[in-house]
Amino acid sequence: MARKQTSTKSKASSGGKPNGTTVADKTSGKSGLELSNVCKGYGDEWAREEVLIDLSLSILPGELTAVVGPSGCGKSALVNLIAGFELPDSGEILIDGSPVTGPGKDRLVVFQESALVPWQTAYQNVVFGPKLRRDMSPAQIKEEADKLFETVGLVEFKDKYPLQLSGGMQRRAELARAMINQPKLMIMDEPFRGLDAMSRELMQEFFLRLFEKNRRTNLFVTSEIEEAIFLADRLVVLSNKPAHVRKVIDIKLERPRDFHMLSSTQAYEYKREAMEILHEEALKGFKSTDSQSDFVEAFSTQND
């Protein structure tokens, strides 16, 4: 108990943000993240597969960094490393200067697949974190949760179990669950995947408003370039597997953002640039998985 308190305190002071305005804000801060030459592979010997190679990237405090890359290039692997669920084979991941050694409550992950626990109602899921840590009073928890349920439009579904919610509702509940924890670094792995176009747009706007209000450091993995451009301060384009950073594009659209900015020439230029790289990488991807033809080729040359 005592240890818990001191760790919370140290985080609050290291955040660098002067006295927060609301009480719930007191543990928040903004983390910066520095990845240098991170390598990660899976499997042993002949089944060995490198997924990340020499990936270097810095994420600035208070910025939203979007990561795009070809499917299967290692985006989720990167998320797992930063979250501390797995450790890099080599290289370094520093959060505010100290290396990541495991999961911590300063970082919060919204997973690609829904991870609401089925045995808790939507409300219980959302208040799970603060209740465990006891860093908010029960009244505060309830107030925050109610507010969040209103924002994500799930007030009537508070007491339903996840299986009773549609996929989109589950995503929104999950977003609420992430928000209430006010992490210094929020890591989101394709959080809007599987939503229909309409609710996706609504969620993007909703999320953008929240981000622009609090400006918590965010790493946002997505497969939609327009979404990335709409939300991000910086757009990181990854290469095909094994992944490294191909390009970092500064998105200089002004904030607060608006959907019509996406039709500006500036946005178009960003999109074209990113698409070009992705297209190139995707082609490489198709070639490198074409090992069968390599094999046939090798076989036929041997028989010559």
Place this chain on the structure above:
Amino acid sequence: MTEAVQSAHDTSFVVKRTRLRKILDNKTLWRGIAAIILFILFWEVCSQSKVWFGIQVPWIGKIPPPSEVVVNWAEIVQHPGYWESWYLSFFRVFFGFMIAQVVGIPFGLALAVNKYFRDIFFPPFEVLRPIPPLAWVPASIIFWPTTELSIAFVTFLGAFFTIVINVLGGARTIDIQYLRAAQSMGATQWDLFRKIILPGTLPSIFTGAAVGMGITWEVVLAAEMISGGGQQSGGGLGFFIWSSYMGGSMAQVIVGMISIGIAGYVSSSLIRYVGFLSMPWRRLF
């Protein structure tokens, strides 16, 4: 105010009525009842007229008809010995079963969450598991001072292995995302265990309990037949069947068999009901 109370009364009345209606409208229920009645009729007809179109009716023609069983039953229920058998078997089953739960669930969970524990205890467990409970009877008789304890031990073994395997399997298949999500929200090891692993294993705990309960009944009856009654330990339903058979009363054997069927059904319904109560998220549809 009074109006509101009145209307609340009314709705509860309506709810009750509709629930009754629902039960009466339930086709599954009626089908089940019809099936049982048809089966009894078929049995009656077959055992009354043993030869159809010049062919002996196999098996079912050799046993007494339900009418005879019912008459026999009506007589037996007046003997306190019959009810004592019920009580004895139930007691043994629940005794062995409860101990198997109390030991098996923590053991299975410990196997699931602790690698060292698993490395040490899983291999011997896996060697002992395939041994059928009844093969333990001789050893158990030597091992324990009284017959009652030997039966309890064999019963315990019957349920224990099934329970452990189910708990272990259930705990190991919990989606790692749940654990990771909880961890990144600041959950301690104990929180993970209490809030994620335990509720996540609950469905498997109940599956294990239902299967284990079935095995326990099998084992108790067989053990009762082997150990016999009359001496220091009483009969039980298994012994009831055995002694009826020895006494040559086939109708009484069937009474014993149906009694066991009912006892097993009651026990597993009980488990299902407790499971239904303790896992609200599983009764959504």
